Amino acid sequence: MKILTSLPPAVDPNLLVGTETWDDAAVYRLTPELALVQTLDIITPLVDDPFIFGQIAAANALSDVYAMGGRPLTAMNILAVEACVDPSIPREILRGAEDKIRESGAIVVGGHSVDDKELKFGLSVTGLVHPDKILRNSLARPGDVLVLTKPIGVGIIATAIKGGAIKPGVLETALKSMTALNREASAAALEFGAHAATDVTGFGLVGHAFEMVRFGKIKARIMADKVPVLSGVRDLIKEGMVPGGTMRNQDHFGPQVRIDSGVSEEQKLILFDPQTSGGLLIAIPVESSRKLIEKLGKNMAVIVGEVTAGKGELEVV
Ligand code: CO
Ligand code: CO
16 A cells, blocks of 8 residues: 555544554454454556466555455455457456455455556455554564565566566566465464564565654664575666666665665665565564564575664664
């Protein structure tokens, strides 16, 4: 969910998570034991295959429910497509999305389409969470480590796909990552007592890490050389495959973050790379992080940073 309201924040005693902390989804309490998680995400195609595009869009939309510790319940499709397009394209997109929604245990209950020259697809997902078990983005504590559950570099890969410069092996690994659900990561974060979580999407790893610290009395440090990167990404950077969003993220978040002079230009491009269907960034006490990593596997969960006391600072070393 990107926050999209110019109105003053809504006030309602049952609105447990609104727009103030730039969290992943809104959470509204229905009963003392039950709250609704609501999110909406829509993206433009980053692969040629419409079925895989549908899968990525659904995994990406579901991710914001998982980032809140929620269980997805229902989903609605939102499709913008030119009326004259080959009908197999929208059909395959919807089939891909349904495949992932079904894998999540949720169901597709409807949707809406509009005539539009530029193809776009997304979903609004509704989930449930216990009001005491919400994984907010803003409650990391000193002594936590930051665990990332997917490698980054998707924006660079997507740029290379558009440029026709991608090797089949590199593409395959990236698609596997983007179509993977954050379900296990979310369940493990809840099971082992994570304090906070968010998913890494359009603002890149550094942008989303900054959102986690800016509202807390904490300081976080990202260790650049610990951050897992999709295979092939470093070669693609050398070929100039850097998306425009990376520069926008760097311009916006760069001045608010302290970046050590030892961090290379290449590492910076990776750390600010906008992700689609990225992993969860989980703040969890260091002792519990061992169990989390054991559960998810060393290849899927990697410690990339640490949290200390502070005033909302982020540094990258
Ligand atoms: Co989102
Ligand atoms: Co999110």
